[in-house]
Each structure stands twice: as structure tokens, then as C-alpha cells.
Amino acid sequence: MKLPELTIGSFVARIPIIQGGMSIRVSTSALAVPVAECGGIGTIGGSGLPVAELQEDIRRAKQATDGVIAVNIMYAMKDFYNLVMGSIEAGADMIITGAGFSRDIFKIGKKHNIPIVSIVSSPAFAKLAEKLGAAAIIVEAAEAGGHLGTDKSLRDIFPSIRKVVSKVPLIAAGGITNGFEMAEIMDKFGADGIQIASRFVLSKECSVSQKFKEAFLEAKKEDIVLVQSPVGMTGRAIKTPFVEQMERGDDVAAKECKFKCLKKCSYKYCINDRLMASCTGDVDDGLVFSGANTWKMDEILPVQEIFDRFVHEAESVYKEKK
Numbered sequence: 158m159k160l161p162e163l164t165i166g167s168f169v170a171r172i173p174i175i176q177g178g179m180s181i182r183v184s185t186s187a188l189a190v191p192v193a194e195c196g197g198i199g200t201i202g203g204s205g206l207p208v209a210e211l212q213e214d215i216r217r218a219k220q221a222t223d224g225v226i227a228v229n230i231m232y233a234m235k236d237f238y239n240l241v242m243g244s245i246e247a248g249a250d251m252i253i254t255g256a257g258f259s260r261d262i263f264k265i266g267k268k269h270n271i272p273i274v275s276i277v278s279s280p281a282f283a284k285l286a287e288k289l290g291a292a293a294i295i296v297e298a299a300e301a302g303g304h305l306g307t308d309k310s311l312r313d314i315f316p317s318i319r320k321v322v323s324k325v326p327l328i329a330a331g332g333i334t335n336g337f338e339m340a341e342i343m344d345k346f347g348a349d350g351i352q353i354a355s356r357f358v359l360s361k362e363c364s365v366s367q368k369f370k371e372a373f374l375e376a377k378k379e380d381i382v383l384v385q386s387p388v389g390m391t392g393r394a395i396k397t398p399f400v401e402q403m404e405r406g407d408d409v410a411a412k413e414c415k416f417k418c419l420k421k422c423s424y425k426y427c428i429n430d431r432l433m434a435s436c437t438g439d440v441d442d443g444l445v446f447s448g449a450n451t452w453k454m455d456e457i458l459p460v461q462e463i464f465d466r467f468v469h470e471a472e473s474v475y476k477e478k479k
């Protein structure tokens with residue numbers, strides 16, 4: 158049966174798939190535009206970018222598509238407020254925020270009439286987000302890539318959050334790799350849609366280096382590990398030589414803080430430098446964030462093909478929610 162649309166504020170995604178935001182320069186307009194054109198929500202990862210660069214990318218995306226373009230900004234960023242305001246000014250359709258919880262963001266959303274989507278990993282924060290005015294809520298579970306807010310799996314955590322959110326769309330994120338899983342999460346668990354990221358790293362359009370994509374293609378299950386992030390959260394990444402150095406307890410700290418990008422930083426290593434390194438091809442010295450189920454994927458596909466497969470698989474088993 159046909160999948161339902163996903164409505165967030167006044168925006169309608171024909172296909173209930175949000176492409177997860179991926180900083181730094183992993184999900185740019187190059188990926189967000191084809192996703193939006195396919196009927197999903199394309200998300201530019203805004204954290205760690207200079208405001209002017211982010212604004213230019215948002216404008217590029219908005220010129221290229223009539224689809225829905227979101228910007229993901231982590232609350233942990235020192236520049237959070239400027240990145241949010243800059244995104245609104247540049248014409249982003251919605252702001253998606255996680256890695257910490259801002260109460261003020263909802264006031265900004267109301268004032269500028271822009272939907273705010275919260276990423277949460279617990280019923281308490283989901284309830285709070287709905288009460289404060291979130292236009293949709295993304296439940297991000299332990300299988301996700303990047304910074305994690307829980308060690309619970311999607312199938313463990315989603316039902317408890319489903320029970321407390323009734324007014325706005327609830328989206329499931331973390332470890333979803335195909336349309337059958339999408340239909341299961343929507344049918345059995347009552348999700349209104351899904352957010353996926355790792356699957357889109359392995360797309361033709363994702364602008365990361367070929368080496369980054371090869372790390373994804375070559376990763377075995379045991380190569381996808383938990384790391385400590387200077388943000389003060391656990392992260393999920395591929396075991397690169399840099400991660401092995403950290404595991405051995407080597408000193409991997411940067412000589413100086415070039416970016417001053419985080420509200421609070423442990424200075425154990427420079428996350429901005431390490432994410433940029435892998436993005437531009439130096440995977441050995443870099444941090445490659447990845448979802449737990451990347452090892453299940455072995456093909457780089459065009460975004461359209463990813464959508465076609467997800468929709469075909471999901472609709473072959475999806476039953477309408479009662």
C-alpha cells in the first residue's frame with residue numbers, strides 16, 4: 158500500500174524520508190537537493206560551517222529545488238544562534254536540532270514562523286519538545302551515526318516515545334537500511350516517517366571523498382565502534398587508524414584550537430579538523446562517523462535509486478496505520 162506523506166508545519170514531503178543532516182560538509186546542497194527532488198526532506202549539515210558558507214549553500218539549494226530543504230544544527234556549537242538565524246535569513250524551510258536541547262529555539266521558530274524539529278533520545282525530552290512547540294520529533298537511537306544520546310536500540314526506545322507524543326509527527330532514526338525496515342518501523346511501531354543518513358553517504362551525489370565512501374563500503378560489523386567526542390558525548394564511527402590511536406591512549410590533541418567551535422570542548426582532539434580530514438580524503442587521520450548498520454550496504458547508488466528501492470520495498474509490505 159502507498160506510503161503516507163509527511164507533513165511538518167506547512168511543508169509536505171511526498172515520501173516520508175528525511176535525509177539526516179551530516180556535518181561537516183558531508184551533507185551539503187549536493188545531496189540535499191536530489192533528496193528534496195525525490196520527494197523527501199533534504200538536510201544540509203550546518204554545524205561547524207562559517208555562517209556565510211552555510212547561507213550560500215542554503216541559497217544554492219533553494220534555487221535548485223521546490224522541494225523541502227532543512228538545516229541541521231547541533232546545540233553544542235558555540236555559534237548555534239548565529240547559524241540558526243543565518244539559516245532562517247537564507248531561506249531554510251525548517252531547522253532540525255540535536256546534540257543538546259535548546260528551549261529558546263522554539264521562541265525563534267514561532268517568531269520567524271519556521272518549523273523546529275527536535276532530535277531526542279528519551280520520552281522526557283520528546284514530551285518537552287512537543288510541549289514547547291516542536292513541529293516534529295526525531296527519535297534517534299543507538300544505531301545512528303555521529304553523536305549519540307542513548308545506548309538503547311531503535312526498537313527498544315521508539316515505543317516508549319510513541320506513547321508520549323500525540324500531536325506532531327514522530328520520525329524514527331538509526332540503523333535503517335532498506336524499505337522493509339522502514340515499513341516495519343511505520344507499521345509496527347507507529348512512526349510517521351524515517352530519517353536515514355548512512356545510506357545517503359553511499360550515494361553518487363554525496364560530496365564526501367571517494368576514500369570516505371570506500372571506508373563505508375569496506376567496514377565490517379566489528380569496524381563500527383563507539384568513540385568519545387570532545388563534545389562530551391559518545392559517537393559512532395568507523396575504526397580508522399586515528400580511532401585506533403585514541404583507543405591506545407596516544408596523544409591526538411591538536412596543537413592549538415583553530416576553530417573554537419564548541420560551547421564546551423574536552424580538547425582531546427579537534428573534531429572539526431578530524432571530520433574535515435576524512436571528508437576530503439585523509440581517512441587515516443580522520444573521524445568517519447557512521448551508523449551501526451553501514452556494513453550491510455555494499456553499493457553506491459544514485460539518490461533516485463535509493464528512493465525507488467525504499468519506496469518499492471516499503472510499499473510491498475506497508476499497511477495503513479489504524
Ligand SMILES: Cc1cc2nc3c(=O)[nH]c(=O)nc-3n(C[C@H](O)[C@H](O)[C@H](O)COP(=O)(O)O)c2cc1C
Binds near residue numbers: 445
Ligand atoms: C557522517 C555522519 C555525520 C552526521 N552528522 C550529524 C550532525 O551533524 N548532526 C546530527 O544531528 N546528526 C548527525 N548524524 C546523524 C544522522 O543525521 C542520522 O540521524 C543517523 O545517522 C541515522 O542513522 P543511519 O546513519 O544509520 O541512517 C550524522 C551521521 C553520519 C553518518
